[in-house]
Amino acid sequence: MKIALLGYGKMGKVIERIALERGHEIVLRKSSSTTFEGLENADVAIDFSVPSVAVENISTCINNGIPVISGTTGWLENYHEMVQLCESKNAAFLYGSNFSLGVNLFFELNDYLAQMMSKFKEYNVSMEEIHHTQKLDKPSGTAISLANAIINHTDKNNWAIENPKADDLFIDVQRIENVPGTHSVLYTSEVDFIEIKHVAHNREGFALGSIVAAEWIIGKKGVFSMKDVLNLNSK
Structure with missing residues (x-):
């Protein structure tokens, strides 16, 4: 699986390490000083950025047909806008306030x-x-x-x-x-x-969960949550 990391801070680096350990490839490491070049090569994007750029990151992925997993919080006033965009583009989007x-x-x-x-x-x-x-x-x-x-x-x-x-x-x-x-x-x-x-105890659980979600969303269309990934909707 080829992953675009949108946000390359502490969480991004932990996600990178665990993704590589699981045999995946990182094709983009997006920070505040870099562009989206390489996104087109990704199978999926994982967004752990900051609230001010989360909407741009998510919408760019949706508009380019890249499934996107977002763990960034603090931007949810625009959540329904991203849901509508995802549905209009027949894309795949999963937001989680916590991936542990x-x-x-x-x-x-x-x-x-x-x-x-x-x-x-x-x-x-x-x-x-x-x-x-x-x-x-x-x-x-x-x-x-x-x-x-x-x-x-x-x-x-x-x-x-x-x-x-x-x-x-x-x-x-x-x-x-x-x-x-x-x-x-x-x-x-x-x-x-x-x-x-x-x-x-650490960031490991959050990072692993986001990668599991990324593995799960490949090939799917729609708006999802971690309930779907963990099959908790059938309780």
Whole structure:
């Protein structure tokens, strides 16, 4: 498989190493100082760039018929625009707020717990998200995915990272050196609390998941998620 890496920072370099270990070839390493030259040789593109260029990266791939996997967060106000473009071009696009196998299982657990806890109004739900200081968006895309699932099943209407209202889901966002990613969901009552937590030890899981997604999407058309890759939609 020939891969175009769109974004060649820390994540891009980890993806490159694991891709090469799995027998794949890197035909483009796109950074802020390089062009898309070589994209036409790719079987698939993996985008781990920055929010300001994610839409350009994704749309360029779709317009050139290159399946694209995007793990960049912080640009989702344009997500539906990219979905419409993908559908109009009969292309292939997969966005994931987190490609870790463990996190995607955590998403499922969070969704199930939110449904169950919605019956018990004595518990108030909140979240905590911790990442390294280089992360640009607050809260993380993973935290937003978790929050949206909770909002869908509870009487919370929105999420907030400061000055939450009574019907807001509060997300305590922290930025600490060398933390790959920690996400917690807490249900608190006067007598006890219930907590579920996912702690990433390094970037390896995110990188591997994106490559598995890239391997999976070859030959497919449509808009997908990691639920499709991991066959979690049939639960």
